[in-house]
Amino acid sequence: MINHKILLCTCFLTGGFAFGQTVNYGGLYIMPNTEMATLFPMENKENATVFNNGTLYVYRDLTNDGLFDFREDGKLKNSGKTIFTSNQQQAIKGSQLIRFNNLELNNATAESAFLLQNDIAAKGEVDFLDGIVTVEEGKASFAFLKGAKANNPTDASHVDGTVDKEGKEAFSFPIGNKGYHRPAYITAPEKDTEVYVGAYKYDDKTFFDERSNAAGVINTLNTTEYWYVDKGSKEEKNVILELTWDERTTSPAVLATPEKDLHIVRWDEDKKIWVDEGGIVDVSARRISTPTTVKGLGYFTLATVKTDWLLEGDVVIYNIVSADGDGVNDYFFIDNINRFPNNSVQIFNRWGAKVFETKNYDSNGNVFDGYSKGKMTFNDSEKLPSGTYYYVLVYEVEKEGVTRTIKKAGYLHLETK
Structure with a gap:
């Protein structure tokens, strides 16, 4: 184990009114339960290192050309927070990725509080308190790593530019433009990668x-x-x-x-x-x-x-299924669907996994009764848990010699207890 005191001793910092900046040429380690503040622009030089497992307050620009990270071993896994706060625009720049654990953005500068000119990544929680992050196109990226969270983005604080999201968690992109926070949400992907x-x-x-x-x-x-x-x-x-x-x-x-x-x-x-x-x-x-x-x-x-073009009143969908054998709503009932045998039904769970698929629905007992069934479905022939699902019904209607494809989609509530 490297001694923390040695790391602190090998850190060469220059600061003061003469230079007006804080420069790291060596190794800087901010230990857990300790705080450090830089009132001047901070620069981490090439071949220098910064590891933040405490709390770092950044009041001006931050430039990284070395290694800027946090330690994740043992009890240090969730420690480390960097707080950007100022009354003027702050630039985040340099040639090497900056990796934060927890990050707080709190700068009331109008329009563009943070100018992102370098790649940054967050592993823990990113708190959007105040200030818009403007990502310089082609020069920078803002990445949320596996497990990272974006907390409370608003019109006053979000990312204006491209946001990357890694991992299999559902995610709401904290994005916007011209002062408007306009998120996009995706359900959970299948893979961490x-x-x-x-x-x-x-x-x-x-x-x-x-x-x-x-x-x-x-x-x-x-x-x-x-x-x-x-x-x-x-x-x-x-x-x-x-x-x-x-x-x-x-x-x-x-x-x-x-x-x-x-x-x-x-x-x-x-x-x-x-x-x-x-x-x-x-x-x-x-x-x-x-x-x-x-x-x-x-x-x-x-x-x-x-x-x-999409809807046809002859078909009525009953979107409650209580698969308990009492004879009431025991299966997904689509009234009059047998009039349109050229049809298909797909049902998906809340994460987008297909749990049921069939053609010519409601023929010879061909119905959804709470069990996963069909080609390439999730957990084939298993009883599904109670919850909200999505259905997609597609069928063909012929009128006056013209065949039209009708599509209906919506929520389906399944109760299997």
């Missing part, structure tokens, strides 16, 4: 001028804002995406009847067209999610859809 990225843009007219083509089912496009959600690898996408609307940023034309016709749409880069990803709407929370895992990633926005 997966990395997703998220960003938001407001009032980018050129973007929509170059992407004006939309599928026929799309009626009115929200052309005032868009989100970017993508994955670091080309593996299958396995998350449900959730967005929100805000009367301050969202096109009023798409908010007339959100509970009826508002969906999430995605720009299909191969086809050069906006395509429908569906939508389950929570009006009280101004929130909308895709009914199943997204078919692709990239650019997303909101849009109204032509409901007469």
Whole structure:
């Protein structure tokens, strides 16, 4: 074990009114339950090291060209906090990654309190108290590592730029633009190694001028804002995406009847067209999610859809299943579905895993009764736990010689106790 006192003795710091900066040329270790504050710009030189397992207050700029990290061994796993606070803009820059455990952002400077010009990563909790982090495009990144949390982002404190998220936890990207916090939420990916990225843009007219083509089912496009959600690898996408609307940023034309016709749409880069990803709407929370895992990633926005293309009143869905054998709601009942035998039903759990899939639903006992069933489903033939699930029903309707595909999606509550 390296002696902490030796580390502190080998740290060479210069500071004072003559130089107006704090420079580390050696090894600096901030021990647990200790505090250090730097009133001047702080610079960690090449070949120098900083390990913070105590509390570091940074009142000016921070530049890192060496190793800037925290120790995770033994009891040190959850220790270490860096607090950025000032009454003027603070730049975070340098040539080497800065790794924080816990991070607090508290700077009331208007518009851009923190200018991020270097890669940083957080392992623990990031508290957004005050101040917007502006990520300089092409020069920096803000990464949340496995288990990291973004606490309480607001209009006054969020990330303006791209945010990376590693790990298999569900995550709400603390993103925004031009003073508006506009998050994007993804359900939990399957692997710890997966990395997703998220960003938001407001009032980018050129973007929509170059992407004006939309599928026929799309009626009115929200052309005032868009989100970017993508994955670091080309593996299958396995998350449900959730967005929100805000009367301050969202096109009023798409908010007339959100509970009826508002969906999430995605720009299909191969086809050069906006395509429908569906939508389950929570009006009280101004929130909308895709009914199943997204078919692709990239650019997303909101849009109204032509409901007469998607809905058909002849089919009525009863979305409560109490699989207790009492003869009431024992299975997922879709009234009149047998009139449209060319149909398919998929059911997903809250994490986007498929738990049921079939075609020609409600024929010869072919129903969902609380058990996982179908090709490539989750825990095949096992009884599923009580909870909220998503269903997707697709069926064909023929009228006057024209066949139309109808799609319905929504919540399903399952009670198996």
